[in-house]
Amino acid sequence: MTTLKRLWQLFVARNKEFYRDRGSMSWNFLFPVLIIAGFAFAYSGKPKPLFTIGVIGQTNPMAEWQYAKFVEIPEGEEELSKAREKVGRHQLDLLVQVSSLGADAEAARGKYWVNATSPQGDTLEKMLASIKQVEWHREEITGQAIRFVDWLTPGVIGINMMFSALFGVGYVLVRYRKSGVLKRLKATPVRAWEFLMAQILSRFVLISVTTFVIFLGAILILGIPVHGSAWTLALVMAVGTLCLISIGLIVAARVSSEELAGGLLNMMTWPMMFLSGVWFSLEGLNPWLQKASMLSPLTHMVAAARAVMIDGEGLMSAAVYMPLIILSALAFLGLAIGSWLFRWE
């Protein structure tokens, strides 16, 4: 009970400090809103007048269409399934599979998948009808288009969490150490693990509340979809938060200079911000940078959050449980190292 009481007192004190620091608290809410609004505005123009057609196999009867971009889809059930999902999300305007066009045109059989809610798909379907040598079989796929803001939101919220976790724990602990607050607490019966646990819990709760409010705002105001389970998303965010807090803890374990802590935290946050697939897809990135991005917890958290929100993946999907396993391992490792390295002075 005494331990709980100590922990509770430290937890309450830290929370009060946070919400009375109006500037810092406002920034936690304002920053992601400004970023999302800015990008929503920047990408709110009309899409490029370009058709994107997925072609399964080698045969492409539309090869001469100059205004279309063709994406080669390898044959196979898994690839087909992924391509169909892209049609559902309007990432592909049309998906086409044609058996080889032989000398006898009537022998050719083709199949295409189209999203009935896609204007591009509708246009392409009409154009497809002009290819008379193929006997077309139609399959309709349903699904809403992904807006850039839908794709961006999990990443921006992740960035906000990252800054809040790293600076809220890392920077504050260093400030406490430098100003003598930690030395004063060391002179009390409180133990290091009790103190650290209170700081971690306090920041965890504050980030959770902030993130929940921002998510709610994004869903209600911007109509951001969450196709998967909200609980799975909450789990991803919770484990991601712990992981990010643990990084802050490592930075703050021994450093007593705010300048050094600021430099170290910036050195960590800026690469994570740009190499975690928050602003743009990592697909076209240099392979070395792609590998480096795998070291960032933000990469895994954002990927899992997008898998849940956009693709509707569940906990049993590798797109969700693999990042969760990595984040859990990193969080455990980070918390263990941070606690082990921690010094009051």
Added chain:
Amino acid sequence: MSSRNPYVWEMAQSDQISNTGFLEVRDLAKTYKAKPQNVEAVRGIDLKIPQGVCFGILGPNGAGKTTTIEIMEGLQRPDRGEVLFKGKTVISAKGGARAPRAWSEAIGIQFQQTALQDHLTGRELLKLFTGLYSLDNQDHAVEYAIKTCEIGEFVDREPKKLSGGQRQRVLLALALVHSPEIVFLDEPTTGLDPQARRQFWSLVNKIKAQGRTVILTTHYMDEAEVLCDTLVLVDRGQVIDEGAPRDLLKKYDVKNLDELFLKRTGRDLRGEV
């Protein structure tokens, strides 16, 4: 661990301890690694501190006062020696990184300079600190500390909005909030104006009258003369003399402790030759 009521000063438990056996420091030594050469901050200090007195550690800056007191508080580990409380070793060179919890419960500390958590009022800080100790009634403990240190007028303000003297009184209240048997005051009046210093002295006399043992480091001679029952003169990490202030003045036939220090070391208490 037993809880204490801050309104009841438990003298009974220590009645059986002889005065000299209350708090003892044996052969304390501490060297700091530094370049070009290590600094021997404390070089074999022995102290015997009776219960219920104000015990002063007097010396110039860099004499080793703060290192000695921080070792006694359990904030630093000595290279050699030990600290005994009621006959039991609480601090030693071979001990753990932290002092035993029971020792942390028994002492209250006011540092020379302490920053406090931002955005918390004095009352909230007192409440926080009561939660860190084994106390049954936190609210009573807070009120007791407020009353003892006479901080009721400004306890609901944030410390950064207080004057130096008011802030030191809040810090003293934090040191007293769990009703410790021993109170360490490390140069508590440094930087205060004369009026604030005198107010603080009256508080120290008040807590001494409650039966607590006060261990005070200072480089103000007048402070040591007014407050201390016994004092040790420390220079270059060693005790160079010990006794009641009046006895020391009489022994060396000097008017004040500054003269005494000058006579004993050839330097004054500010470390000047």
